[in-house]
Amino acid sequence: MQIRLLNPDDAKALAAIRLEALEQEPYAFGASLEEEKNRSLEEWQARLAESNREESGYIGAFDAGEMIGLIGYFRHKGAKVRHKASIVSMYVKNAHRGTGVAGQLMQAALSHLQAFGDIDQVQLAVVTANESAKRFYEKMGFAPYGLEKRALKIGDIYVDEAHMYMMFE
Template sequence: MEIRLLVPNDAQALAAIRLEALEQEPEAFGASLEEEKKKSLEDWQARLALSNQGESGYFGAFEEGEIVGLIGYFRHKGAKVRHKAVIVSMYVKQAHRGTGVARELMQATLAHLQAFGDIDQVQLAVVTSNQAAVRFYEKMGFQPFGQEKRALKIGDKYVDETHMYLLF
């Protein structure tokens, strides 16, 4: 298994796994499948080009050249909040769940964020009903600090989120 920061040449792999994630787990993400399907390959390449300027990025887990997992991050920009980063877009293909891929992705991302030297808090939001994900984040050291009712609206259904943090 190879875990690495994605680059613009990975745009097609990013688009494929991101669309799969939105199709398989629509309640877990703030973006919608319909919105993301409208993006061109150039849009995905631009997203990755911007992501490698230190403010945000995506790590991919690859097995035999195929992307099987994804995690993203961004750091806050304001002077008073630059010490915080946010984990986004965590997804592992169904066939690879329970194999350690998520743990390796998270560990790589946390090590990357810690290497900045000035980030000391990492936050994330997880759908409250996804108890397996909540437990995973707790095992990784994240602690809940609040719940957001009706965080997402999908059609006529609302989804609550648990907000979590990890201090370095």
């Protein structure tokens, strides 16, 4: 298995796994399948442009050339909040869950963010109904700091999110 930062050449694979994630787990992501499937290949490539890497990016897990997992990050903007980054878009294909892929993706993302040298806090949000994801994030060292009621609305259904953070010491 290979874990690496994605580049514009990975745009088709990113689009495919992102759309799969939104279809398989619609309550776990802030984006909707309808919104994301209308993005052009050029938009996906722009998301992966090298010039954006210190502001946002994606790391993928590959097995035999197939992207089997994904994690995204973005750095907060503004002088007073640039010390923080957020983890987003965490997804591992069903066939590879429970194999350690998620942990390796998270470790790669945290190492990448820590290497910037000036990020000392990483945040994420997780749907409260997803107990296994919450346990995973706690195992990785994240602690809860808040609850957002009705964070997402999918059709007529509201979804709450737990907000979690990790400090780099």
